[in-house]
Amino acid sequence: MIRNIAFDPFVPLAALLVIAGFAAVLMAFAAWRGLRGWPWRAVAAIGVVTALANPALHQELRDPLTDIVILVVDDSDSQSLSDRAQQVAFARAQIEARIARLADTELRVVHVRDGADNRGTLLMSRLAEAMANEPRGRLAGAILLSDGQLHDADIAVDFPAPLHLLVTGRSTDWDRRLLVQNAPSFAILDEEVILTLLVEDQGAVPTNIGDTSQIIVAIDGGPAQSYTIPVGRPIEVPVVLPHGGMNVIQFTLPDMEGELTNRNNSAMVQINGVRDRLRVLLVSGEPHNGERTWRNLLKSDASVDLVHFTILRPPTKQDGVPVNELSLIAFPTRELFMEKVDDFDLIIFDRYKLRGILPGDYLDNIARYVEDGGAVLFAAGPDFATADSIYRSALSRVIPAAPTGIVIEKGYKPRLTETGARHPVTEGLGGLSAATDEPEWGRWFRQIELEPQSGEVVMSGADGQPLLILDRVGEGRVAVLGSDHAWLWTRGIEGGGPQLELLRRLAHWMMKEPELEEEALTATVEGNAMTITRRTLSNGARSVEVEAPDGRITALTLDEASPGRFTATFEGSQMGLYRIVDGDEQAVTVLGPAAPREFEETIATRDRLAPVVAATRGGVLALADGVPDIRRVAQGRPAAGRGWIGITPREAYVTQSTSLKPLVSPLMWLVILAALSVFAWLREGRR
Template identity: 60%
Template sequence: MTRQILFDPMLPWPVIAVLAGVALAFCLLAAWRGLPGWWLRALAAGVLTVALLDPSLQTEEREPLSDILLVAVDESASQRLSDRAGQTEAALADLLAEADADGLDVRVTRVADASGDEGTLVMGALNEVLAQVPRDRVAGAVVISDGRVHDAGLAPDLPAPLHLLRTGRSDDWDRRLIVSNAPSFAILDEEFTITLRIEDQGDVPPEMGAEADIVVSVDGGQPRAFRIPVGQDLELPIALPHGGLNVIEFTVPEADGELTDRNNAAVVQINGVRDRLRVLLVSGEPHPGQRTWRNLLKADSAVDLVHFTILRPPGKQDNVPVNELSLIAFPTRELFSEKIEEFDLIIFDRYKRRGILPSIYFDNVRNYVEQGGALLISAGPDYASADSLYRSPLAPILPAAPTAILLDRPFLPTVSETGEKHPVTEGLPQGYGEDGAPWGRWFRQVQVLANPDAQVVMDGTEGEPLLVLDRVKAGRVALLGSDHVWLWDRGYEGGGPQAELLRRLAHWLMAEPELEEEALTASALGQEITVTRRTLGETPGAVTVTAPDGTETELALTEEAPGRFVGRIEGGEQGLYRLVEGDRTAVIGLGPAAPREFVETIATDVVLADAIDARRGGAIAVEDGAPDLRSVREGRRAAGRGWIGWTPRGAYLTADVRVLSLVPAWLFLLLAAGLATLAWLREGRR
């Protein structure tokens, strides 16, 4: 119960002040003139002034309210390292016991990982809790965390102390891999640099030394190990092995005693682009399709085309003196001997042996293919003749042998059973033909016998092999057994997907990853990972998906298209996911390779130091024992060795209010009249 005197003036305060001043002036005048009753007059004026103020007594019945202690518990990914989760729960239990003994009302909020890669947003959680409780009851706030808070600048304006109970150990240490510079694309066959750094944090054991191993793997291939210095930027020169997406994985093996290996790996995805596509087109005798090949290749500004064509065969009899010919000698020796390795693709278009190119040049082409080059044979009647390229040193690498039979009859090119699975011919655009035919007809085909290991992806007349693909050591070879593909380009009977077919064919020959017939790939949309397995064989087995925390999941695949098997899995957390199916491997990252929670893992007070100091709090290491909880007067330092403080707020709830006038109005009037009468009598004649 509390009591206080209240005033409810009958007149405005300025009016009362003027009246009181006038009365005081008259009383002073009476005293100056020596009137003996001046003090009685002054008392009468004072009584009237008090009466005008109308004093009353207010009595309140109050119910005290408990003070509130806010507690934010960090349950982010970094808090699951080592024994921090156990430390956190133990510290929370001790704090709740201390708070209960002091009669505090504890409001606990648990803070998990933020969506995306925002990290630990403890201050945001505290702001939300603070908005839900009366501010005048908040006696303090405690954060139980490793101190790695990523919104420290948004600390709430608390009317009480802020403290940190820091988890973690003083001897914790961790090693992380940093990729500070990596391009998003690079030109094939040109070196570029990726800047790496291995950094140690915390109490690093002396036996770790000044160097560490790093393992580099490209597209999940054979890893290579290197030893590099720790704490120094290293510029690693790299040249991309192929066009398209190149996935380069860097891994630092986990060392004994480090907190986590989640920040020991990084994946860099770089698109390989060709500066210029260098194509050597070798044409035989002129035919309608020759211009089609040239136009197709010249239409692409990124293609450097060298066209070697025979305009005047050695046996041609036209009675034109050689010294009058205006032809420039073609640099065959330079192209087929000295600079053959510079070409990305060599095309023989209806070319046959005519004594112009010696056998040694064909040997060079064969070696070029076996060492990783690409060769396309567009065959016509020349391939079935005695001067066929199959009768040259190229025979060991060609995917099909001619039977010397030329099939001159109309036929409709079709995709074979294998071709329905192969990325070169899978899903080629339809709807070109007339009368329900998907594509236009061709009229000539060379009968060939495909090698057992070759892939027949298109059939011609009576199911004869039309397009045959094969791998030769490190290179690739394709044979198109007809010279009538130009009919599609001219739109005969509706035409066909000539440009798309030849584009895919050229990219497959140059080993573009998206056209690999045996591949395991993955893509991510949000947290969902889509795994795709392409194969020309039987149904593949389940894919083993290894999450960033090491847990393994078996993912079954279903056939969505011939040769394409797909499975989807929801990624639980950010980081690197490794996929294995048979001898095929792939990696994919959800978010960064090392999420923000694992960039810096050593517990610290530094991040929250400014916020804690501004609110007179303190930081206590949980490993040193549970701190005492003490009440501290407002404005004083609220932390010390082994203790943290809270500020009593003295909040209450008013249950009842009673107001009673101190003196009735008639009594004020009677008292003032009595005093005035006494003054008159004292100053009168009697």
């Protein structure tokens, strides 16, 4: 019960002040003039003012509230290093016991785990959340059990009581880490790309470690190479990407005895390999309507360097025109087909026939070019079915179809074969998803009858005859298009068709663009989810094995999303490099960073939280020295010392009831004032 004197005036406060002031002036004037009886009149005036002020007894019935101490336990991954988890468990048990021994004090325990999306330890954010859930007037202190490595130290927390940090770890801790300081997102194939790496030692580094380290480099999980690099100094590492598309480069340091963790001993970089320029040689045997279709397609691609020759004057043409009057340049056959043929990524023979321009050894060199990794596309016209066909040359050993000598002259709609519905060159072409779909595009009117020798028939034409055949020869690729009427789609005849998309895919498949590989295994990552896609020409169920960073293997069954395309989603529980294997096909991908943010800096520190703790007069102590005692200290006093930390009692309470009773009733005031007045009159009269 709390009691005190309060006032409940009968008149407004302003009026009361005016009355009191007027009475004071009168009494001062009477005293100055020396009038008889003025002291007694002054006593009566004071009585009147006091009665109007109405003094009362104020009583409150209060229930005291307990003080609250917040214990923030850092359970992030960096706290799993060494014996930090045991330190935290022991310290928590001791703090809970000591708070329990303090009267009228409660403990609130909250935990901090790794932030989503690799945001690290959000210690101050968790403390702010805990503060918001408790009455501010009851907070007597907060204790942080952490290694001091937090990633939101810039968040201002206005804590109204002492804040303390109990640091885990040991003074002898040390660690070695690998950082990639500079790595591009894209790189040109066959050219060196420079990556900047830094190997750094932290903490109490042993003197016998040395100032160099081995580093192992592997691309897409392939054969590893080892190098020796200095410690503590950035080093530039040249890398040549082996293929187009995404390349995953992994750098790994060997484990060192005594270091805190090897989770930061590796780093992974994903670099997309792109070609500088695609060099294409287009050789047109003669001018025709479809020639411009090829030229426009290749010229419209900014990444293509096109060299185009049209044979306008064959050697057999003799019309008597003097040579010095001809404006046509000589066809540089030797330079193109013998000396510089390997400089081209793709050669297209558009309605070319044997005319004595290219000797047999030139054509044999082109066949060798294909077998060594080059690409040739044959766009066949009527001449392909004659005795002058280019098939009647050394190129026959790389051409996957032989002409029968028949030229089909009738209208037909090109269609996808069963294989074509699955092949990335023709899959979904023009909206078709299966070979049984009826094409809505226009007809072609000429086709060269072909007899497939090898490869895959992906499109058929008149009477189901092979129209487009794709093949791999040695290290290279060859395609035969058995018609020269693709230009009809360009002109929009009978509604046209997807000729630009078909020819673009065909050209890029031949130049080995990764997204058009018919047998491919890829993985894309979003958050912790990995979408695995297997593209294949074969039928039947598919499954893959997923190898996690810790070596654990998970078998995963894929579902057929479309013909030739199987997919599945895999939830990864670890960050790092994952390897996906399906027979001879394999892929690697990275889930999150190779070294999570929690392991970028692992040595316990007090520097980041020291300014925040000092602002509340709290303390920073090492758990390795023991769990400190907990005391009560007054507000504003230092709240930490050697072996102890303090909390500030808040003396919070809840008012259950309140009452206000006049000290003197109005009738009693009347009697008192009347008695004072009479007494003053009698005293004055007696004098």
